[in-house]
Amino acid sequence: MLKSLLFLLSLIPLARLTWLSLHNGLGANPIEFITRSTGTWTLVFLLLTLSITPLRRLIGRNDLIRYRRMLGLFAFFYACLHFTTYIWLDQFFDWSAIVKDVIKRPFITVGFASFVLLIPLAATSTHAMQRLLRRRWQQLHRLVYLIAIGGVLHYWWLVKKDITQPALYALALTLLLGFRLAYRFISRAP
Amino acid sequence: MLIRRPADIAPSEITDQTIYRQRRNFITGAAAIGVSAFLPTQATASTKLPNIKKSAYQVNEALTPFKDVTTYNNFYEFSTDKSGPAIIARNFTTRPWTVTVDGLVHKPMTFDIEDLLKFSLEERVYRLRCVEGWSMVIPWLGFSLNEILKRVQPTGSAKYVEFTTLLDPERMPGQRYPVLNWPYVEGLRLDEAQHPLTLLALGLYGEVLPNQNGAPVRIVTPWKYGFKSTKSIVRIRLVESPPVSSWMRAAPSEYGFYSNVNPDVDHPRWSQARERRIGEFLKRKTLPFNGYGDQVASMYAGMDLKKYF
Ligand code: HEM
Numbered sequence: 326m327l328k329s330l331l332f333l334l335s336l337i338p339l340a341r342l343t344w345l346s347l348h349n350g351l352g353a354n355p356i357e358f359i360t361r362s363t364g365t366w367t368l369v370f371l372l373l374t375l376s377i378t379p380l381r382r383l384i385g386r387n388d389l390i391r392y393r394r395m396l397g398l399f400a401f402f403y404a405c406l407h408f409t410t411y412i413w414l415d416q417f418f419d420w421s422a423i424v425k426d427v428i429k430r431p432f433i434t435v436g437f438a439s440f441v442l443l444i445p446l447a448a449t450s451t452h453a454m455q456r457l458l459r460r461r462w463q464q465l466h467r468l469v470y471l472i473a474i475g476g477v478l479h480y481w482w483l484v485k486k487d488i489t490q491p492a493l494y495a496l497a498l499t500l501l502l503g504f505r506l507a508y509r510f511i512s513r514a515p
Numbered sequence: 516m517l518i519r520r521p522a523d524i525a526p527s528e529i530t531d532q533t534i535y536r537q538r539r540n541f542i543t544g545a546a547a548i549g550v551s552a553f554l555p556t557q558a559t560a561s562t563k564l565p566n567i568k569k570s571a572y573q574v575n576e577a578l579t580p581f582k583d584v585t586t587y588n589n590f591y592e593f594s595t596d597k598s599g600p601a602i603i604a605r606n607f608t609t610r611p612w613t614v615t616v617d618g619l620v621h622k623p624m625t626f627d628i629e630d631l632l633k634f635s636l637e638e639r640v641y642r643l644r645c646v647e648g649w650s651m652v653i654p655w656l657g658f659s660l661n662e663i664l665k666r667v668q669p670t671g672s673a674k675y676v677e678f679t680t681l682l683d684p685e686r687m688p689g690q691r692y693p694v695l696n697w698p699y700v701e702g703l704r705l706d707e708a709q710h711p712l713t714l715l716a717l718g719l720y721g722e723v724l725p726n727q728n729g730a731p732v733r734i735v736t737p738w739k740y741g742f743k744s745t746k747s748i749v750r751i752r753l754v755e756s757p758p759v760s761s762w763m764r765a766a767p768s769e770y771g772f773y774s775n776v777n778p779d780v781d782h783p784r785w786s787q788a789r790e791r792r793i794g795e796f797l798k799r800k801t802l803p804f805n806g807y808g809d810q811v812a813s814m815y816a817g818m819d820l821k822k823y824f
Pocket residue numbers: 357360361362363364365366367368371404407408411415433436437438439440443472476477479480483
């Protein structure tokens with residue numbers, strides 16, 4: 326029940342984009358709008374995924390883990406939209422320009438790396454895979470820390486001057502990762 | 516009273532409706548300005564400017580719609596979000612307003628905005644290329660900056676021209692945050708400033724300049740990236756050494772003094788080879804000097820444009 330609700334809520338950003346594009350509401354530069362919106366929601370879903378563990382510990386609700394996979398997959402879903410927007414709408418399949426961008430533009434390089442790293446995580450997100458890989462599954466999925474750091478860095482490097490927004494995401498990520506370090510430290514203390 | 520039509524008037528002498536409207540708006544505007552001596556009201560945006568001449572400065576490309584030109588603006592004095600200035604600058608007061616022209620000149624002068632509006636204004640359609648990789652085609656109203664420079668008579672040691680935007684964090688809330696070094700400063704070499712293409716713009720699309728586009732008066736240098744075109748100017752100073760612009764100060768490796776549109780010199784973080792014309796789907800190739808090479812390239816003959824970016 327709650328899961329279905331969360332699923333529907335997670336589709337709102339896509340619904341909004343669809344609605345706006347059908348009603349001429351994306352502003353003067355629609356492609357930029359879509360790129361930014363899908364990029365923002367990728368990052369938001371990454372951070373939401375990362376907040377499940379701290380929340381579980383803080384409010385003692387272990388069942389929250391049931392929602393983590395869906396949030397992670399939505400991060401991947403919006404990343405796919407974001408990447409497709411870039412390849413299709415922004416660059417219009419100009420492969421040489423795309424390859425050059427990925428190699429030469431640090432912000433694209435880290436964004437691309439983060440996206441590529443998300444693929445194996447999405448591919449191994451099923452329970453069957455989890456059982457199959459066991460400990461290695463955990464190790465593999467720790468990549469999400471790197472991916473999130475890459476996502477924030479990507480944002481930081483692409484803004485022209487006003488770093489307020491990326492700084493807020495960086496702060497949120499620092500808190501989420503900091504919590505894990507602190508928790509580890511405390512739970513190890515005698 | 517004035518508008519009663521005597522029976523003996525020839526039909527040809529009857530003022531065309533649109534011109535009449537323009538005049539009437541002008542009269543209303545003038546009345547408002549008269550009142551403004553006592554009350555700081557403002558000429559409302561969407562006031563038509565009268566007596567505009569057509570000019571030879573045209574572009575054989577579709578104009579960017581008025582709505583896009585006035586809702587997609589980089590104007591950090593109001594907001595760093597491009598849809599912000601149209602909303603936040605709505606109540607920006609542009610009266611009273613003066614522009615001081617001084618520094619290395621024989622006749623320093625201060626122009627009231629109403630005096631500037633009395634110059635002979637012409638419509639010029641220019642391309643505008645933003646350093647971020649998008650572009651527009653805009654019908655500006657104004658006159659060559661050189662008209663002003665001729666009046667103040669630069670001295671022999673004047674080599675550069677520095678433009679300064681209004682500094683007033685009360686009226687320009689973006690200036691409350693240290694995003695850039697306020698006030699916004701830009702500069703041109705004297706010959707660039709004297710070039711006939713360099714426009715002192717007071718309007719667009721037949722109207723008084725909307726606040727979000729740099730009201731009441733701004734520069735337009737169409738062969739340079741948009742940020743060189745200083746908005747809401749209060750001071751023009753002739754100087755001997757190159758002014759350090761706000762963007763150069765913010766990121767010297769990314770924004771140079773010249774900032775001529777150049778598809779062969781990338782911004783360190785993104786390519787400048789192509790641009791998205793607002794309203795178009797596919798990107799188009801960026802032209803050297805934004806397509807104004809015939810007129811301006813000679814000013815840079817022999818210069819290494821990769822070094823002087
Ligand atoms: C996990 C991976 C990624 C995340 C979290 C992410 C996140 C973001 C965010 C937050 C923004 C800025 C949104 C805004 O300005 O409001 C953005 C913009 C952008 N991203 Fe990504 N991104 C990712 C992957 C990629 C990839 C793979 C590419 C292309 C190869 C890419 C290309 C872009 C571009 C071109 C922009 C817009 C830049 C601009 O507006 O000037 N991103 N992304």
